[in-house]
Amino acid sequence: xxxxxxxxxxxxxxxxxxxxxxxxxxxxxxxxxxxxxxxxxxxxxxxxxxxxxxxxxxxxxxxxxxxxxxxxxxxxxxxxxxxxxxxxxxxxxxxxxxxxxxxxxxx
Amino acid sequence: xxxxxxxxxxxxxxxxxxxxxxxxxxxxxxxxxxxxxxxxxxxxxxxxxxxxxxxxxxxxxxxxxxxxxxxxxxxxxxxxxxxxxxxxxxxxxxxxxxxxxxxxxxxxxxxxxxxxx
Numbered sequence: 001x002x003x004x005x006x007x008x009x010x011x012x013x014x015x016x017x018x019x020x021x022x023x024x025x026x027x028x029x030x031x032x033x034x035x036x037x038x039x040x041x042x043x044x045x046x047x048x049x050x051x052x053x054x055x056x057x058x059x060x061x062x063x064x065x066x067x068x069x070x071x072x073x074x075x076x077x078x079x080x081x082x083x084x085x086x087x088x089x090x091x092x093x094x095x096x097x098x099x100x101x102x103x104x105x106x107x
Numbered sequence: 108x109x110x111x112x113x114x115x116x117x118x119x120x121x122x123x124x125x126x127x128x129x130x131x132x133x134x135x136x137x138x139x140x141x142x143x144x145x146x147x148x149x150x151x152x153x154x155x156x157x158x159x160x161x162x163x164x165x166x167x168x169x170x171x172x173x174x175x176x177x178x179x180x181x182x183x184x185x186x187x188x189x190x191x192x193x194x195x196x197x198x199x200x201x202x203x204x205x206x207x208x209x210x211x212x213x214x215x216x217x218x219x220x221x222x223x224x
Contacts, residue, residue: 034210036152043202043214044144044152055212087152091209095168096142096154 002026002090006099014107018076021102023088025069032092033071035064039084047086048073080106109133109213111203116218119193127218129186129203134213136184137161140206143177143188145199146217153199156188157206171197193222 003026013019023033031051036044046055048064051071061076075082083106088099115127127143143155156177157166165177176189186203201218204211 032209036211043217044211045214046210046212049207049210049212089152089211094157094166096157096209098152098154101151 004099010103012105021073023071023099029090029092035073036087111215113215113218118221124191127188131184137181141186142204142206144202147199
């Protein structure tokens with residue numbers, strides 16, 4: 001199985017700051033990487049697919065990038081509604097696997 | 108508007124069975140693969156099962172292979188998850204998702220399943 005190592009497990013940042021979340025795949029997943037946001041008490045929602053493509057309706061302050069087997073989610077100009085959990089997921093091969101998640105809190 | 112509405116969750120004893128349903132609307136159901144994802148309380152996300160748009164092929168992780176069965180009725184735009192031989196570690200919220208090439212681009216509100224005596 002492909003392991004997705006996500007970091008950090010938690011982070012705290014202030015309004016307007018820029019933060020970055022990383023996911024390291026245990027093997028090449030050829031950009032087949034999605035990012036999801038889960039707000040408290042809600043279902044996850046797709047933010048980014050294929051490493052860097054923004055899902056319709058997602059604010060442009062969210063962006064994704066890749067370098068080898070390392071994938072990053074960057075959130076610019078943090079807003080109050082960005083608080084929640086973030087997960088990466090590889091869809092290169094079964095079983096689909098997720099990173100452990102990052103809890104983002106606003107100071 | 109895409110909507111996925113799960114039902115059928117509840118409290119069940121270890122070793123017993125439960126069947127979840129998910130009614131889809133707002134899109135052409137038989138054009139899409141569908142996938143169940145679960146989340147144990149306070150934990151991360153875990154892929155549970157996927158089914159092709161025709162229902163001709165299904166996929167499972169080792170953790171549920173042989174115990175869970177995913178199926179669909181395209182005439183009713185409904186997805187199912189039959190869960191047998193349930194264990195305490197199956198306790199989770201189960202999400203019905205629309206699967207677009209392995210990317211879950213729509214999620215239901217979730218159905219809570221608790222396995223306990």
